[in-house]
Amino acid sequence: MNRAALFFDIDGTVLSEITKEIPASTIDALKRAHDAGHFLFINTGRTYCSVPVELKKLPFDGYLCGCGIYFTFDEEVIFEKHLDPERGDEIADYMTKCQIDGIFEGAEDVYFTSRVSRFDRLENTKKYMNNRGLGIERYMEQR
Structure with a gap:
């Protein structure tokens, strides 16, 4: 077969x-x-x-x-394959400094910025993930 x-x-x-x-x-x-x-x-x-x-x-x-x-x-x-933690911290710090919206994604959870995004699509994604129990434990700024 x-x-x-x-x-x-x-x-x-x-x-x-x-x-x-x-x-x-x-x-x-x-x-x-x-x-x-x-x-x-x-x-x-x-x-x-x-x-x-x-x-x-x-x-x-x-x-x-x-x-x-x-x-x-x-x-x-x-x-x-995982992003090196130090590099992840650098990217998160840069995103915060420049007020860049985004999502960090991992095998176990997703991480959003703590502020409300200026992009409706990102906010809708945040709501979708939250409804599935994802992205609610920690923000990407909390390491």
Whole structure:
């Protein structure tokens, strides 16, 4: 039997961009592919903590997250790359000094600046992450 490794993006592929839900047809197709012996992976720019819980209930064999900085297979972390902590501190200090808005993303959480952003999209992202229990423990200025 020929087995394939199939990679799926989240937004607009597994999750409908219109309903923000997983279509029943997608769930069925994923189960059939997995039952046929294929390996299923999420491949996303999101970090692992930002993968919606409902996707983690589907038969994925692993996750390639954060634009390639974190890879799991069969619940084992195969590869992960972290920003050097000193460099992260330098960037956070510079962002604060210059009042630059942004997000730091990690495998376990996301970190926002403590101030309200002038960008609606960033504030909407902050609300979305907060509703999922992310980005509420610490601000990026708190190290």
